[in-house]
Amino acid sequence: MDFEEFEVDIERAIEDSKPSNSCTFTEALNWIDSTWYAPASRNARWMDIVGDYAGAEPFVIDGHSLLQVVLDDRLLALAKDDDPSFQIIHAIYSLERILQNFRTRSANFDIVFFNVNRHLVLRAGESEFTVASRALARRLLYKHLQSLDSVNTLTFASLSDKDWVDYRVRTKPMFVMVNDGGTLKDGVGGQFATHQILAQRLFIFDLLASGLAMAPLQGADFRDTKILSFVFESKLRLGHRGRFPKAVLSAGVAARDILASQEQGPFGQVHSPLLGKASASLPPFDLCATLKDVGLSYLSAFKSDTQSSLLAVFIIHVILLKSISVQDRARRPTTLKPDLFTSLMKSFLPHILRATEAVIIANDASLDIDIRVFLSVLRYLSEHPAQSLTEILGPAVAKDAEDIFSELKLPHLDFSSLSVSFLPDDLYEIPTPLKLLPFTNRVFDEELSAVHVSTEGVIPPNHIEPVTSSREESDEWDDSSSSDESTDILPSARSSQKKTPREDTPFSDTQHWHNHRMAILPKHLGGDTTAPMTEWQRNRKLRSDQRFMKTLHDQASTLTGALGAVLEQVKIPSVASLANQRHVKPKVVHARSTGKSTGKLSKADAIREQNIAKKESKQASDSAAWFASRIQEMESLEGTNLEKYLQVLARNPRTKDASVGAELRVYRMHRLLREWIYSANPDSSASRDKYSLLLMRLVKEVWEIGFSTKEITNAVTSVLITLGFSDYIDSLVVSGSTDDRPLSFRFIKLVKSKTKTAVYDFMRVQEHPIVWQLRLFGEFMDRSMDSQADTRVTFKPDAWQREVLDAIDQNMSLLVVAPTSAGKTFISYYAMEKILRASDDGILIYIAPTKALVAQVAAEIYARFSKDLNGRSCWAIHSRDFRVHDTQNCQILVTVPEILAIMLLSPPLAKTWTPRLKYVILDEIHTIGQQEGGAVWEQILLLSPCPVIGLSATVGAPERFNEWLESVQKAGGFQHKFVHYPHRYSHLRKFYYNIHEKPRDMFHGLSTYKSTERMRFLHPLSILSSGARSLPSDLTLEASDAFDLYRALSACTALQPSDLVALDPAVFFSSGKLLQQKDVIRYEEALKQHLVPLLSSFDSQDSGAPLSRVITQLQDDTLSCVPDRVLNTQPDRVVSASNLIHLVADLHAQGDLPGIFFSFDRSDCEYMAQFLNSVLETREDEWRENSPEWKRKMAQYDAYLQGAKERERKAARASKHKADEEDKRADTSEWQASFRPDDPQSDFSFAGHSTSYPASELDEDIADLTRRKPSPPEWALRCLRRGIAVHHAGMNRGYRSLIESLFRRGFVRVIFATGTLALGINAPTKTSIFCGDSPFLTALMYRQCAGRAGRRGYDTLGKVVFYALPMSRVQRLVLSKLPSLSASFPVTSTLVVRLFNLLEGSDYSTTAVAAVQRLFRLPQISFSSEEGRYQLLHHLRFSIDYLRRARLLDEQGKPLNLFGIAAHLYYTEPSNLALVALLRSGVIHEICAQPNLRLAKRNFIQLMAHLFGRRYLPSAHTKEEYITKVVKKSPSMVLLPPLPKAARNVLIEQERGILQIFTGYALTYGTQHQKDLGLDNILPLSQRIVSGTAEVEPSLIRDHLHRTAIRVVARSLFVANSGHDDHFNSVRDLAQTARRGLNLAEHTIPSFEGITGTTNQDGEKYALNAYLLDFYVHGQVAALAAANSIRRGDVWFLLQDFDLTLMTVRGVLEQLLQKRSVGEKDETPENADLSEEVDSGYASLDPVQWEDEEEEAFGKQDKRKWESANDSQRSRGVSGVDWRVFQVVNAALEEFHEKFKAMWA
Secondary structure: OOOOOOOOOHHHHHHHOOOOOOOOHHHHHHHHHHHHHHHHHHOOEEEEHHHHHHOOOEEEEEHHHHHHHHHOOOOOOEEEOOEEEEEHHHHHHHHHHHHHHHHOOOOEEEEEEEHHHOHHHHOOOOOHHHHHHHHHHHHHHHHHHHHOOOOOEEEEOOOOOHHHHHHHHHHOOOEEEOOOOOOHHHOOOOOOHHHHHHHHHHHHHHHHHOOOEEEOOOOOEEEOOEEEEEEEOOOOOHHHHHOOOHHHHHHHHHHHHHHHHHOOOOOOOOOOOOOOOOOOOOOOOOHHHHHHHHHHHHHHHOHHHOOHHHHHHHHHHHHHHOOOOOOOOOOOOOOEOHHHHHHHHHHHHHHHHHHHHHHHHHHOOOOOOEHHHHHHHHHHHHHOOOOOHHHHHOHHHHHHHHHHHHHHOOOOOOOHHHHHHEOOOOOOOOOOOOOOOOOOOHHHHHHHHHHOOOOOOOOOOOOOOOOOOOOOOOOHHHHOOOOOHHHOOOOOOOOOOOOOOOOOOEOOOOEOOOOOOOEOOOHHHOOOOOOOOOHHHHHHHHHHHHHHHHHHHHHHHHOEOOOOOEOOOEEEOOHHHHHHOOOOOOOOOOOOOOOOOOOOOOHHHHHHHHHHHHHHHHHHHHHHHHHHHHHHHHHOOOHHHHHHHHHHHHOOHHHHOHHHHHHHHHHHHHHHHHHHHOOOOOOOHHHHHHHHHHHHHHHHHHHHHOOOOHHHHHHHHHHHHHHOOHHHHHHHOOOOOOOOOOOOOOOOOOEOOOOOOEOOHHHOOOOOHHHHHHHHOHHHOEOOOOOOOOOOOOOOOOHHHHHHHHHHHOOOEEEEEOOOOOOOHHHHHHHHHHHHHHOOOOEEEEEOOOHHHHHHHHHHHHHHEEEOEOOEOOEEEEOOOOEEOOOOOOOEEEEOHHHHHHHHOOHHHHHHOHHHEEEEEEEOHHHHHOOOOHHHHHHHHHHOOOOEEEEEOOOEOHHHHHHHHHHHHHHOOOOEEEEEOOOOOOEEEEEEEOOOOOOOOOOOOOOOOOOOOOEEEEOOOHHHHHOOOOOOOOOOOOHHHHHHHHHHHHHOOOOOHHHHHHHOHHHHOOOOOOOEHHHHHHHHHHHHHHHHHHHHOOOOOOOOOHHHHHHHHHOOHHHHOOOHHHHOOOOOHHHHHHOHHHHHHHHHHOOOOOEEEEOOOHHHHHHHHHHHHHHHHHHHHHHHHHOHHHHHHHHHHHHHHHOHHHHHHHHHHHHHHOOOHHHHHHHHOOHHHHOOOOOOOHHHOOOOOOOOOOHHHHHHHHHHHHHEOOOOOHHHHHHHHOOEEEEOOOOOHHHHHHHHHHHHHOOOOEEEEOHHHOOOOOOOEOEEEEEOOOOOOOHHHHHHHHOOEOOOOOOOEEEEEEEOOOHHHHHHHHHOOOOEOOOOOOOOHHHHHHHHHHHHHOOOOHHHHHHHHHHHHOOHHHOOOHHHHHHHHHHHHHHHHHHHHOOOEOOOOOEEOOHHHHHHOHHHOOHHHHHHHHHHHOHHHHHHOOOOHHHHHHHHHHHHHHHOOOOEEOHHHHOHHHHHHHHHOOOOOOEOOOOOHHHHHHHHHHHHHHHHHHHHHHHHHHHHOHHHHOOOOEOOOOOOEOOOOOOOOOOHHHHHHHHHOOOOOOEOHHHHOOOOOOOOOOHHHHHHHEOOOOOOOHHHOOOOHHHHOOOOOOOOOOEEEOHHHHHHHHOOHHHHHHOOOOOHHHHHHHHHHHHHHHHHHHHHHHHHHHHHOOOOOOOOOOOOOOOOOOOOOOOOOOOHHHOEHHHHHHHHHHHHHHHHHHHOOOOOOOOHHHHHHHHHHHHHHHHHHHHHHHOOO
16 A cells, blocks of 8 residues: 555556557657656665665566676677677676675575566667677576576566466565666667667566566665665556557567567577576587587578688687686787778678577587687787697697588688788777875874885875965965866876965864854863853743753653553762762661561560551551442442443552452452353353453462462462362462451352362363463463562563673673563663763763654653752753753763764764763664664764663574674673573564455444454464465464464374374473463474474475465465455555555454554655544544434533523622532533533544543643644644544654654554654554555564564553555565674765874874774674775775875874865765865856856755755656656756756866776785785686686797786776776776775765766666755745655655755855954853853754744844844955855855745744
C-alpha cells in the first residue's frame, strides 16, 4: 500500500493518454515513457540496495545488463568503430572487478541471462565489426562467468520460462538489477536504437508486473561498503499490460522481431544468438584443433572474401598468447593506413570474429584473443620478411602454426606486401609525476611510516602574488578576486608564471560556526566575554525555558519504568556537599531487629520494638476491616461491574500489603468458581480453558506474594486438587503458615470432606498438566533467567544483567545486544547514576540517533535524577536545531552523533572538556552500518577517550562487530565485555490481515461493531512454505507454538518414533512445578535441532515431503483457502484504504489497541490518518442525523442552555441565602453542565476515555500547539481529538512530543508512524502493524518496528499484524537475517584538516594525539584487512599533499586561510572544497559584483545549488517532452541551469590539479614500493594468475613484444591491455583502474568531476534537480512536490540543510572580514550581565520550538535594530569587493530564510 504523492495510477494514466491506432517505434517508446516510465521514475528511491534494502536476501543481476556495462566502458578497446581492437582480457578484468565490488559488500546474488533482452548487448544495426565484436565478447564473457566457482550463472528464455518461474519460487529473489536502455539522446547509436530501448522498457514493465522490484545496474554507485542505486518498487500487476494500447504492444512485438532477424549470423553455424544452458562437463580443450575449426569455419563461410595471410597471423597470435605475459600485452593502437584499416574493419575482423563465435558455440569452448597483439605480430612479420617463422615465433609455436596452415591448405604466406600499410608509431611521453611537497608532523609521520614516500628535491608550493591595493591589509580571499590568484591555486600545465610567496593567515577555530560573534569557550575557560542580554532577550529566554521545562515535566510524568510504574526522582547530593559533611557527627539510625540479635536488647530498644509491633498490628487490623467492607460491597456486583471494581481496588495502596493482596486474589478465585458453576456450559472445553487459566494465574500470584494463612492454604490446595494439579501442591502452596486468622468470606467448597475428592468433576483439566501449560499458560510463565536480588538496582536482575552491572562498576567498555523488552534500559541510567555520585565534574555522553529520542531521554533523566550543582544543571541537550542548558558544564549530555563528533574535534574543548569524559553511551549502535551517518558513529568510537557502552537490539553477526570494538577499546586501555542475550521478555505473535476476504458488515460505530475475524494467526514455522533452508537465529516459538509443532511432527510422522517419544512434553519436562520460560526455550532448541536435517533437504514444491506436510498442518485454515496467486499480490490502494477502518476497529474489538501503524513514507502516514478520521467523521454525522437518542439528548441540552439565565438567578439567590450544600450539588450535577456536543462521540473515536486526561486539558494542549509557530496542520488536530496521530520527522516537534506523552497515557491509541518510533522511543504498544510494502521495510527495520509491541509491565504478549502486504513479502521479512554491520570509510580530506586543527589548537594534548592514533590504526575498514588499511593511509597521504597545495595547511600541518568554510561544511565534501576554490578564484566576487542585486543573489543561489543539496533526477524523468509538460503547469524550472562557465572552468582547472596531485602520489608510491607490490597479474574475483607460460626457446616476436609494451606503474596491467598508460583522464579513472595493491577509495578523493560534469549525457549521470533555486524564486512547497518530485515530508529537512549551509558561509566570511578590519574589539561594559553561554560551535542557542508568535515578531524588530547597528557600514580595512560579497551572501540568506520560515507559518 502506497498513498504517497508520486505513485503512478497506471490504469488512469492509460485511459488519459491513448495513442492512435498505429504508431511508430519512436511514438510507442515516447508513449511508454511519458505515460508510465518517467512518472514511475519519480517514485524510485536512491538507497543502499544491500545494507538498507536486501540485507542478506538474494537478488538477481541481469547478465546482459552486466555485459552491457562492461562492453560500454569507454576505456575498453573492444567494438569501437575507430579502433581495430578486441581486448577481451581487459573486459574479463572489468567483469570480475564489478562482481568483486558486489562480493566485498556481502551481496547475495545470482547472475541470470534472459535471452529475450540480449539486444542492448548485441547492438544490431550498428557496424558489422561492432556487432561481431560484441557478439563474440558476449559468448566469451558468458563462458568466463560459467567457469567462476563463486558465482552462480543461469540462463532462461524469458520471464515466462517455466524454469525461471520455478527458480523464483525456489530462490525468492528480492529484486533484479537491470539496465533500462537509457534514452535516445544518450548516444545509443545504430538504426535500431529505438527498437532496443522499447524492447527493454517492456521487459522492465513485465518484470515489475510479475511482482519483482527493479534497480538500475548502470549508474549504480559502489561507495564504501554500500551499493547505491534507485529502487523501483513493484506496484504493477500482470493485468496492467493488457491495458496497454494495441498499437504500443504491436510496436513492441515488431521491434523484437526485427532485432532478432538482424542478429542472425551470416552463415549456418551461427544459427541463433541465444545462450545455452551450462554443460554438465566440458570436453578437454585442444587449442590447435579449435584454431583449425576456426580457420575452416572462416574459409567455408567467406569463400569469396578470405585473406589467408591475415588468417595465418590470427592463428599465430592465439597460439602465442598462452606464452605472453599480461605485461607484454599492454599495447598502444597500431597506426594503420586507410586501406589496411578498412580491410580489417569491413572484412577480415568481422568475419574471423563471427567464425570464432561459431566454433565456440559448436565446441562449447573458449578462446583468448588480443587484436592489439595480432596487429603487432602482423607488423613485425611484414617488416622482417627475411626471418623464418621458426626464428620469429620459436620452434614450438612455428610447428603448431605450420601444422594448422597445412591442414587448412593455406597458400604460401608472404607478409611483406603489408609493410607499407603501417604508419610510424606516435612518440610516447612518459608522465612525470608531480613531486610531493615537504611535510612533517610528529604525530602523522608515525602513522604514515607504512606508506612513506620520499620528497627530496621537490619544488615549493605555488603561492599567490599579492595584489597592490590602496588598503593597508588585504583579505586572503579578496586577493583571489583579482585576476592573479585565479590562475594557480593548484599546479597546472598552464600556470608557469613566477609567483611571489606571501604569508598565509593562520585560522583559529574558536568561534561559533553560524555566528562568529560567539566564542566556543566561556569566559572562565579563556573565551571572549559574552555580550550582555537586553531586557527583551532575558524575558524571551526565561519564557522559552519555562515552556520547555513545563513540556519536559509533562513528558517526564508519563514515562514509566520496566514494570509500568511511574518513575520516582532520585536526589543525588553533590560530592562537594558530602565532603563538607565528613566532619559532622552522623545521626544514629535505629533499624528494627531481625530477630537474630546476639546480645540483650536495651530497655529503649525493647520499647521501640514493642511500639513497631503495635503499629504493624494496628495496620493489619485496619486493613482487614477495610477489606472486609470491600467484600460486602463486591458481593452485590456481577460481571463487568465486578471487574471494574476489582481493577480500581487493585490500584489502592492497601492492596500492596501482602495479607490483603493474597486474600483479594483468593476472593477473586472464589467469585470465578461461582461464575463457572453457574455458567451456561460449565463442562465445555472452552469454559474449562477459560476458567482454569484464570484460576491458575491467581494461584501463581498468591504464591509469588509469599503470604498465607491456614484458610488461604486450604483454599489454594482445594483449587489445585479440583483442577487436577495435585502434584503441584508442594511447589505452589506457601508452606509453614501458622496464622489462624479467618478469611473475610466463606470460600466455596471444592473438595469433599471425607473422600478428599473434587466436588465438581467437570473442572478437572482433560490433559496432562504439562500439555495444558504449553497450550494455555505460556504467556504467564515466569520469564526470569537466574534472577537474584541485587542491592544496586530496585528489581531482581537476571544473570546477564548482573554481568552488565559488574562491568560498569569496573569501568569496562560494553557491547550489549539484547532484543527490545529484554531489559536494556536500566543500563544507561545505572551508568548515569554512577557518574553523578562519583564526582561533580565527570561527564557521561548519551548518543541517540534521532532528535526525538534525544528529547525523550532528557525527559527520562529529568524524571529519574536531581542533583544540586550550585546553579548548574546536571543534564543538557544538544542537537543540530536546539540546545538546552549548559552543554559543557553539565554531567550528562544527551546529543546526536554529529554534535559529539564536532565537540571531540574542537581544539578548545580538547584541553578542558574532553578529558572529563567518563563514559559514552551509544544507543541503537547498529546505526553505524547505515548509508548516511554511519561514518560519524565510527569516528566517535575511535575518538572517544573513555569507555563506551553500545546498546542495540538488532546487530547482525554481533560477534564480528564486537571483535573490532574490543580492539578499539583495548587500544584505549579499557577492558571490554560483550553481552549477548537473545530472548525477549514478551513474545511476539504474528498475524496476517486477510484483506482479500470481504467484511460481513459496514462500520456503523464501535459499540455495535463485531470483529471480522480476518486477522489470521501465522505460526512461525508455517512461513517456511516459502522454501527457506534455514531459520534466522531470532525466530522463536511460544510455548503453544512449540506444542503445535510437536503435534504436527507426530501427526505427520516426520521424525523417528524414538525422537517423537523423547520430544513428548510429558516425557521432556518434569512434573510437579510450573514451567518457566527457560524450560520452554530448552524445548524449543530440541525441536529446532530435529528440524535442521528436514530443512536442509526441503523442497517447497514437493507437497509429499515430511516437512511440507508439517507446514500444511500448521497453516491457518482460512488462509489456506486463498489462492497463492491472490495472497502474493500487492492489494491496490482502493482496497487498502477502504479496509483501514475495519483493521483498526478489529484491533479495538479484540482489545489489541494501542497500536503503531508503520508506513515508511510520511505522506502515506498522513493520508491514512486523514482517511481514517474522515470515515469516523462521516459515520458520526450520519448517526447524529438518524439517531433518535442523539436528537433527544440534544433537545434536552438545548433546553438546558435556554434555562441558563434562570440558573444564574437561582445561583445568585442561593449564595445570598446561603442555601445548603446538597442543593448546590444537585444543581451542578446535571449531565448537561459537562456535555460537549462538538466533541467526537466515543462510538466514533479511538481515544482512550478511561485515562486521567480530561477534554479541558486536551483543549489547553491544542491551544498551546496552535499558538506556537509553526503549528501542526488542522487535520492533525482533528485526528488528535479522536485518539489518532501521525509521527514522523517532518511533523512539528511540539506536536510529536505531545502525542508521545498521550500515547503513553493511553489517550492516543492509533499512531501512523515512519521509522521514527522504531528507534528506542518510549512508546510501548500492544500491537505493531505494518501497512503496506516499502523498500525501507528491511530486515533491520522490521525487527525494530515489531519490537515496539508487547509493553513490559502491561502486556505478556505483543502482536504483529501485516496489512496490505503480499504473503511472500511477509514470509521473507519473518525469515530474513540481519545483515552484518558494514564499515564506512571514516576519513575524508576535510576530516584530515580538522584533525590537524585539533592537534594544533589543543597544543598536541594527550587526548588529541591518542584520538588521531586510534582513528588511523583501528578503523573498521582496516580491521583484518590490509587492503583497507593501505587504502586509508594512501588517502591520508594524498589528502595532506592536496591540502598543502590548496593552502589550507602549512608544512607542519597548521590550518590556514579559508579552513573555516572547509571544516564547518565538512559533511558536504567535496562541495565545501569547491566553494573554497571559487571564493579564492574570484568567481564569486564576479557574481556578486553585478550591479543588479536581485540578479546577483539569484546567480549566487544557483551556484550554491550546484554545490550543496544536490539531488538527481532519473534519466527518464529528464526527457524534454516530459519536462516541458511539467514546467508548463508549474512555476518550477525543474532542471537546474548549467553551472556558470567561469565557475566550471575554475573547478575543471582545480580538478586537473587534484588529479595531478593524486596521480603524482600514486606514481611516486608505485615506483618506490614496486618490489613490495609485486606483479599485477591476478584477476580480482577468481584470483587467477594471468601470465604466459615460461618459454625457454628463443623467440624474436616475444622479445619484440616485451620491448614495445607499455610500461605502467599506477595503472592496472589489465586496463593497460587497451592501450592506457599512466596518464589518467579523471580521478574516477585513477581510482577505478589503479593497479592491485594501490588501493584508492574513489569517493573519498575530493573530486569536482561530479560538479563540473554535464548532466544527463552518456547515461552516466542524472540531471540535477533545481528545487533549491526554484524555492528561492517562488517559495512554493506544493510546486516542489508536484514538479520537482520532492516528497513533502523531505522538503523541510532539505531546505533546512541549505539554510544552515548559507548561514555557515556567511558566518565564516563575517569572521574573515572581522580579522581583516582594523582589529578594534568591542569592549563589554563592566556592569554587563556576563551570562557565560557556551557552544560546541554548531547549533542554535535555545530551544526555538518554544517561541510564540508575539515573541517572534518582537524578535524580528530587535534583530533589525541589531543588524542596523552592526552591519550597515563597512569595517575599516575591508575592501569594497569583499564587502559586496558579504552583502550579497547575507541578502540571499535572508531572502531564502524568510521563505523557508514562511512555508510553515
